Amino acid sequence: MVRREFLNAAGGLAGLFALQSLAAAERSSSEEKPNIVILYADDLGYADTAVYSCKDIPTPNIDALAKNGVRFTNGYVSGCVCSPSRAGLVSGRYQQRFGFDANAEGKSAPDDTGPRALDIKQVTIAQRMKALGYATGIIGKWHLGSDTGYRPTERGFDEFFGFYPFGIAAKDVQLYRGLEPQPAPANYMEAFSVEALSFIEKHKKDPFLLYLPFSAVHAPYLGQPPWINKLDADVPASRRKYGADIIQMDDVIGRVMKKLQDSGLEEKTLVFFISDNGGPGGVASNAPLFGTKWTLWEGGIHVPFIAQWKGRIPAGKTIDAPVIQLDVIPTALAAAGVSVKPDGLDGENILPLLTGKNPQAPHDALYWRFGIQYAVRQGNMKLVKPHIDMKPRLHDLSKDIGEQKDIADANPEKVQQLQAMWDAWNAKNEPPRWIDNRWNGEGAHAKKAGKKKTKKNEDDGGPR
Numbered sequence: 001m002v003r004r005e006f007l008n009a010a011g012g013l014a015g016l017f018a019l020q021s022l023a024a025a026e027r028s029s030s031e032e033k034p035n036i037v038i039l040y041a042d043d044l045g046y047a048d049t050a051v052y053s054c055k056d057i058p059t060p061n062i063d064a065l066a067k068n069g070v071r072f073t074n075g076y077v078s079g080c081v082c083s084p085s086r087a088g089l090v091s092g093r094y095q096q097r098f099g100f101d102a103n104a105e106g107k108s109a110p111d112d113t114g115p116r117a118l119d120i121k122q123v124t125i126a127q128r129m130k131a132l133g134y135a136t137g138i139i140g141k142w143h144l145g146s147d148t149g150y151r152p153t154e155r156g157f158d159e160f161f162g163f164y165p166f167g168i169a170a171k172d173v174q175l176y177r178g179l180e181p182q183p184a185p186a187n188y189m190e191a192f193s194v195e196a197l198s199f200i201e202k203h204k205k206d207p208f209l210l211y212l213p214f215s216a217v218h219a220p221y222l223g224q225p226p227w228i229n230k231l232d233a234d235v236p237a238s239r240r241k242y243g244a245d246i247i248q249m250d251d252v253i254g255r256v257m258k259k260l261q262d263s264g265l266e267e268k269t270l271v272f273f274i275s276d277n278g279g280p281g282g283v284a285s286n287a288p289l290f291g292t293k294w295t296l297w298e299g300g301i302h303v304p305f306i307a308q309w310k311g312r313i314p315a316g317k318t319i320d321a322p323v324i325q326l327d328v329i330p331t332a333l334a335a336a337g338v339s340v341k342p343d344g345l346d347g348e349n350i351l352p353l354l355t356g357k358n359p360q361a362p363h364d365a366l367y368w369r370f371g372i373q374y375a376v377r378q379g380n381m382k383l384v385k386p387h388i389d390m391k392p393r394l395h396d397l398s399k400d401i402g403e404q405k406d407i408a409d410a411n412p413e414k415v416q417q418l419q420a421m422w423d424a425w426n427a428k429n430e431p432p433r434w435i436d437n438r439w440n441g442e443g444a445h446a447k448k449a450g451k452k453k454t455k456k457n458e459d460d461g462g463p464r
Helices: 002-010 012-025 060-067 082-091 125-130 188-202 237-262 325-335 351-355 412-426 455-459
Strands: 035-041 070-072 135-141 159-163 175-177 180-182 208-213 269-275 305-308 317-319 366-370 373-378 381-385 393-396
Touching: 035 082, 035 237, 035 325, 060 237, 060 269, 060 305, 082 125, 082 325, 125 135, 125 208, 125 325, 135 188, 159 188, 188 208, 188 237, 237 269, 269 325, 325 351, 366 412, 373 412, 381 412, 393 412
Parallel strands: 035 208, 035 269, 070 317, 135 159, 135 208
Antiparallel strands: 070 305, 159 175, 175 180, 269 305, 366 373, 373 381, 381 393
C-alpha cells in the first residue's frame, strides 16, 4: 500500500523509477544486485541447437547454459518477426498495446501515426535498470527506430555499438557507437564479441545490464571459416552457411560466459538466451513445430528459451510451463530487489518458477496478433487464426504440438471461450500503426495484390 501511494503521489515515469529505487533500497545490504545479460538470437530455428535436439550443428556453449540453468520447452515470444519481438522484450509489454505489429520498415497503415519506432511513452528495460543504479549497454541489432529521440542512447542505454535498422553483416550496414557512425568491421559478430567483453571488463565492479541482440543467424548467411570447418562434411551445402553462423554465435556466447567466469561474475549474473522468433524455414528447422517466422503457428513464436543464474537457479532443470520474453523485465527487476511489479507490464516475474519456489505457470493465457493473424494459448489449448482464408483453428498442444489436427468443430464451447478471451485482450490494444503484407499467413511469400483467389490459395497456409 505504501509503495502504491508513493507511486501515485510521485506520478508518471519519475514515480515509477522512485518506486523501483525505494523497493531496491529495502534489499538486504548483504545481497548484491545481479548483472543481467540478455542473449537474443535472430531467426534461430527451434531445433537448431543441440540442447533442443539438433544433431548436425554443435552448440556446446548454448548447451552449457541449459546444463547450468533452466531450459524451457514452452518458451515463447510475442512477435513472429524481428522488430515487434524486440519491442515486446525491451518494453515488457505486448507490443500490440502500442500498435507495433509489423517490422519498423512496414508500409503505411490508413491511420499511420508517428515514426516507425518504439513508442516514446514506453519505458524501456534500460531506463528501468538505470534507475536502479545499473550501467546499461546494447551491442548488436536495435531495430526499434533510427529517428532522433528513438535511438538506444536516447532510450536509457549508456552505451550502444551496433546498427539501427534491420541490416545484417553480409550487407553494407552503417555501424554506430552511440550516435557516431563507425567504419564497417571485417566481421560484425566478432566486433560485437570484442565490445561485449570490453563492456563487462569496464563495468565488472558495478551492476550492469548487457543486451546482446545478435545479427546471427538472420539471412543472408555468411558461413565463414573457421566456423564452417566445424561442420561434418555430410551436412547439406544449403545448411552449412547457416550452421556455421550458429557455431560462431555459440562461440561468442562462450567468450561472454568465460569473461563472466574469469571476472568472478558468473554467480552474480542472471543470463537469458532466447530467439527473437522462429526460424524462417528452408535451412532452418523448427521441428517438431509447424510453421515459420511470419506466422502464428508454433514454428513462428515457440522458441529456444534458457535462463542461468548459478547458485540461485537449479542446474540442468527442464520446465514445461509456458513463459514469454515479456517476462524478462519483471524477472530482472525482481532479481534487483524490486518487490512490486510496476504497473503496465504484461510479463511476470518467473524467478519463483526458475528456483522451484512456485512451480505454477506464471500466465493464465498468452496472446498474439500479427495483423490478420491472431492466437491465444490457455493451458494446452491454442486457438489460432493463421491465414487470411482460414477460420480459427483449435489445437491441443499436449497431443498435437505440430498443429496438424483441428479440433474446433468438436469443441465449440472452448473455441467460443478462447475467442472471447482474445477479443477482450485485443480491445485494450491499438490498431497496427503500420502494416506488413506478409501477415496474411503465407509467410515470406505473400500473395500479390489483386491475385485471384483459387481453391489452391484457400488451402494454402496450413494443415487440415
